[in-house]
Amino acid sequence: MKHSGRLVVVPLVVAGVWLLAVQTAWGAPVLTPRAATPRPVPAPPSDTCVNCHRALGGRLAEPALKIADDIHVRRGFTCAACHGGDPTAAGMESMDPARGFVGRPKAADLPALCGKCHSSPEIMRRFNPRTPTDQAARFLTSVHGQRLRAGDTKVATCTSCHGVHPILAVSDSRSPVFPGNVPATCARCHADAAYMRPYGVPTGQYAEYQASVHGDALLKRGNRQAPACNDCHGNHGAVPPGVASVANVCAQCHASQRDLFARSPHRAAFQKASLTQCTACHDDHGIRRPTDDMVGATGRAICAQCHTAESQGGQAAATMRQSLEALKGSIRTAESVVATAENLGIDMIEAKLPLSDARTQLTLARNLVHSLSLREVQTAVTVGAGLSRKAEDFGHAGLAEIEYRRRGLGVTLAILAVLLIGLILKVRAVPETAEGG
Amino acid sequence: MGVGSWLEERVRWRAADAFLRHKDVPAARHAYVYYFGGITLFLFLVQVFTGLLLLMYYRPTADAAYESVRFIMARVQFGWLIRSVHSWAANLMVFWVFAHMFGAFFVRAYRRPRELTWVSGAMLLFLTLAFGFTGYLLPWNTLAYFATKVGTEIVGAVPFVGRALLVLLRGGEDVTEATLSRFFGIHVAILPALTTVLLGLHLFLVQLHGMSRPDARGAGRSMAFVPAFVLREATVWVLVTAVLASLAVLLPWPVGEKADPLASAPAGIRPEWYFVFMFHTLKLIPSHVLGLEGEQLGVVGFMLAAVLVVAVPFLVREEQPGRATRVAAALGVVALIFIAVMTILDYMGP
Numbered sequence: 001m002k003h004s005g006r007l008v009v010v011p012l013v014v015a016g017v018w019l020l021a022v023q024t025a026w027g028a029p030v031l032t033p034r035a036a037t038p039r040p041v042p043a044p045p046s047d048t049c050v051n052c053h054r055a056l057g058g059r060l061a062e063p064a065l066k067i068a069d070d071i072h073v074r075r076g077f078t079c080a081a082c083h084g085g086d087p088t089a090a091g092m093e094s095m096d097p098a099r100g101f102v103g104r105p106k107a108a109d110l111p112a113l114c115g116k117c118h119s120s121p122e123i124m125r126r127f128n129p130r131t132p133t134d135q136a137a138r139f140l141t142s143v144h145g146q147r148l149r150a151g152d153t154k155v156a157t158c159t160s161c162h163g164v165h166p167i168l169a170v171s172d173s174r175s176p177v178f179p180g181n182v183p184a185t186c187a188r189c190h191a192d193a194a195y196m197r198p199y200g201v202p203t204g205q206y207a208e209y210q211a212s213v214h215g216d217a218l219l220k221r222g223n224r225q226a227p228a229c230n231d232c233h234g235n236h237g238a239v240p241p242g243v244a245s246v247a248n249v250c251a252q253c254h255a256s257q258r259d260l261f262a263r264s265p266h267r268a269a270f271q272k273a274s275l276t277q278c279t280a281c282h283d284d285h286g287i288r289r290p291t292d293d294m295v296g297a298t299g300r301a302i303c304a305q306c307h308t309a310e311s312q313g314g315q316a317a318a319t320m321r322q323s324l325e326a327l328k329g330s331i332r333t334a335e336s337v338v339a340t341a342e343n344l345g346i347d348m349i350e351a352k353l354p355l356s357d358a359r360t361q362l363t364l365a366r367n368l369v370h371s372l373s374l375r376e377v378q379t380a381v382t383v384g385a386g387l388s389r390k391a392e393d394f395g396h397a398g399l400a401e402i403e404y405r406r407r408g409l410g411v412t413l414a415i416l417a418v419l420l421i422g423l424i425l426k427v428r429a430v431p432e433t434a435e436g437g
Numbered sequence: 438m439g440v441g442s443w444l445e446e447r448v449r450w451r452a453a454d455a456f457l458r459h460k461d462v463p464a465a466r467h468a469y470v471y472y473f474g475g476i477t478l479f480l481f482l483v484q485v486f487t488g489l490l491l492l493m494y495y496r497p498t499a500d501a502a503y504e505s506v507r508f509i510m511a512r513v514q515f516g517w518l519i520r521s522v523h524s525w526a527a528n529l530m531v532f533w534v535f536a537h538m539f540g541a542f543f544v545r546a547y548r549r550p551r552e553l554t555w556v557s558g559a560m561l562l563f564l565t566l567a568f569g570f571t572g573y574l575l576p577w578n579t580l581a582y583f584a585t586k587v588g589t590e591i592v593g594a595v596p597f598v599g600r601a602l603l604v605l606l607r608g609g610e611d612v613t614e615a616t617l618s619r620f621f622g623i624h625v626a627i628l629p630a631l632t633t634v635l636l637g638l639h640l641f642l643v644q645l646h647g648m649s650r651p652d653a654r655g656a657g658r659s660m661a662f663v664p665a666f667v668l669r670e671a672t673v674w675v676l677v678t679a680v681l682a683s684l685a686v687l688l689p690w691p692v693g694e695k696a697d698p699l700a701s702a703p704a705g706i707r708p709e710w711y712f713v714f715m716f717h718t719l720k721l722i723p724s725h726v727l728g729l730e731g732e733q734l735g736v737v738g739f740m741l742a743a744v745l746v747v748a749v750p751f752l753v754r755e756e757q758p759g760r761a762t763r764v765a766a767a768l769g770v771v772a773l774i775f776i777a778v779m780t781i782l783d784y785m786g787p
Contacts, residue, residue, distance in 0.1 A: 346511075417679075420675050420676065
């Protein structure tokens with residue numbers, strides 16, 4: 001009887017503790033009442049455009065189905081804002097021209113249609129005060145805008161780039177004008193040879209851009225600091241940069257190079273030869289990562305395109321290249337020694353700073369090539385070489401320390417070995433065991 | 438009056454001398470197991486010595502901890518040696534504590550009347566792990582920071598008191614400078630004090646009862662403690678010193694990168710190798726098991742395992758090897774395989 005009582009009590013206690021644990025501290029709501037079914041989401045206000053087009057299916061339903069993501073719809077606009085008509089009226093009455101229905105706007109009318117709001121500071125202030133209100137005006141100054149005014153409806157208008165149904169915010173990564181998507185958006189027309197044929201515009205820019213240092217940064221590495229098409233060409237007022245303005249476009253990011261170039265003898269020479277400043281050496285859409293191979297008077301060097309090896313310019317270019325190579329070699333040696341010491345466990349923090357400064361001097365020297373001043377390049381190289389030697393000295397001191405430690409370990413192990421042999425001899429001399437304990 | 442007589446009158450040292458001369462230790466088949474405790478003790482002494490030296494330069498603040506360790510490694514004369522020896526000896530000590538415990542377990546050294554020797558030894562194992570856990574954070578580098586974050590989160594999964602324990606350990610909600618100074622205090626004051634008391638008790642009990650014989654039936658062969666056993670133990674200590682010196686010189690313990698609490702955790706973060714089996718087990722347990730959170734279940738499981746380890750002498754009370762002994766030995770082997778497999782699996786993973 002006593003045992004059977006225990007048999008009942010023990011499971012009850014275990015079950016009680018279990019329930020308490022589950023209900024309180026351990027927090028899993030397995031025994032709590034089920035959550036009530038979520039209340040139905042209230043239906044959106046009646047909009048006959050959306051309601052009817054959704055029901056139509058196929059091509060006609062598509063805009064109504066996709067419109068929910070549209071930036072304008074999210075700010076409270078309806079289809080009628082662009083298409084006119086009365087979304088509160090039922091049936092075909094909502095599409096009555098008498099109620100302002102315009103249907104599908106014509107391409108030529110789009111700048112004015114979008115500009116109704118986007119050119120109005122009063123309206124834009126209410127929705128997005130940071131958006132400029134001169135886009136429509138600037139569009140009309142662009143090649144696209146001018147051709148549109150001349151009656152060419154094949155050119156890009158607002159929706160060609162921004163999309164339609166839905167028009168997404170520029171900051172939305174799905175938008176065709178989100179920075180990373182801009183090159184592909186422009187390429188839809190500009191990489192289409194058949195489409196571009198009447199205009200005589202080349203179509204290889206997109207492929208070149210994809211392979212360029214800018215394309216690599218933006219498209220492959222997602223670096224939104226890298227320029228897309230519109231960063232050089234402008235967007236609403238897009239024009240191809242002229243010979244004189246290329247340097248200014250590049251200088252938006254590469255100001256130092258522009259300044260060095262501006263005070264170099266190349267500036268006047270390029271103007272005389274009608275060469276575009278930056279792109280003459282670096283190319284335009286297909287700008288590759290610059291290498292030291294570009295400097296010099298032989299082989300793949302860009303300088304060799306105009307200067308012979310024997311000319312004064314050619315000799316200066318060759319000397320610059322030698323100086324750069326010498327600094328690179330000096331830095332490589334220092335890096336190798338420092339890395340070896342570091343891998344062996346020596347703290348190389350003191351070598352890191354001069355090494356980093358030496359690399360900075362190399363970058364500076366490469367940049368100074370734009371000035372064409374051999375003296376300036378060699379000054380930077382000399383400073384850099386001194387810094388890399390300093391780092392290398394730290395590395396050698398580290399390696400010497402390693403050597404010292406290893407010799408110390410050798411001596412220590414030798415002493416321990418002697419001690420060990422002595423102990424082993426002593427152990428053998430002393431009787432090990434005694435019976436009985 | 439000679440010095441010996443003068444001291445004898447005051448500290449009665451001849452009694453200790455007579456005790457040691459008459460003391461003997463078993464010379465059994467698995468005699469090497471008897472040296473494991475001595476190795477652990479030696480490594481503990483190394484830790485005390487090197488730890489005291491590191492204290493001269495180490496500064497337990499978030500701004501200065503990393504820099505002070507770097508300073509010890511780069512600037513302090515032989516600082517690199519002291520710190521590397523401290524770090525390597527810590528790892529070796531954890532290894533030998535486990536070896537000592539499993540050795541004592543498999544030769545059944547926990548039998549009556551040595552239950553308390555076992556219990557104090559098990560407590561010393563936990564204290565050693567606590568030393569490792571708290572000491573790992575002190576250099577305040579990235580790995581230490583995030584490993585501590587993960588480790589204390591696991592403590593937070595203890596049922597009922599986990600949250601309070603986590604806040605108590607961290608000195609707040611997150612791993613901060615408060616955690617660092619707390620861990621430092623625990624590492625250099627609380628744990629050494631507790632260890633000294635428990636180690637004293639453990640060594641006293643070992644002297645009181647002598648070393649256990651694997652076979653309780655007969656007295657068997659014996660070895661004189663002085664000089665035969667002491668000479669052998671000294672030989673082992675010299676070997677351990679050589680290994681320690683070689684490791685410290687050839688593989689100096691790295692300083693790593695300074696901890697950045699705002700940075701994201703580096704990939705493949707894991708605790709010190711001796712916690713990895715627990716860490717990997719917790720990763721394998723499903724998030725919910727029988728209405729309980731998997732992590733909590735795992736933590737409870739390891740707590741029960743710790744209780745079982747402490748309670749071994751009271752669960753297996755056979756004088757002669759019987760069924761309980763065989764079950765215990767089998768469980769011991771399973772535990773060893775489990776620890777090894779879980780550790781290897783984790784290191785083989787990403």
